[in-house]
Amino acid sequence: VTFTKRKGGLIKKATELSILCDAEVAVIIFTDNQKMSIYASGKADETVRKFLEHKDVPEVHTTEDYFRDKNRKAGGAGAIENHDRDESEDDVEGEAGPSRSMASNAAHAGVARGCGACP
Numbered sequence: 001v002t003f004t005k006r007k008g009g010l011i012k013k014a015t016e017l018s019i020l021c022d023a024e025v026a027v028i029i030f031t032d033n034q035k036m037s038i039y040a041s042g043k044a045d046e047t048v049r050k051f052l053e054h055k056d057v058p059e060v061h062t063t064e065d066y067f068r069d070k071n072r073k074a075g076g077a078g079a080i081e082n083h084d085r086d087e088s089e090d091d092v093e094g095e096a097g098p099s100r101s102m103a104s105n106a107a108h109a110g111v112a113r114g115c116g117a118c119p
Helices: 003-021 044-053 063-074 078-093 098-112
Strands: 026-030 036-040
Touching: 003 026, 003 036, 026 044, 036 044
Parallel strands: none
Antiparallel strands: 026 036
């Protein structure tokens, strides 16, 4: 799976979260060559300003947190092994790196502040 396809999937999920939960969403993605992509349900600069000025510390989840929880629920090591295999496949394609982790953190931070009506 290519970076472009995964980025499209992330933006689709961000759009769904925004529409279905009436949430303000901003996704900032940096590729490994520092090219930046931004998606926002409103004005990205206003959403980032709100984030920076927010008094409460947000609950941030990493990719490792996601797979650790998934593995714990599954009761085995399969999820971690699949994650490691996915990462090595991405490395071959040249798409792995901080951009995916940053995108994941941004997505999880948005979900952590969700509407309560969404799972």
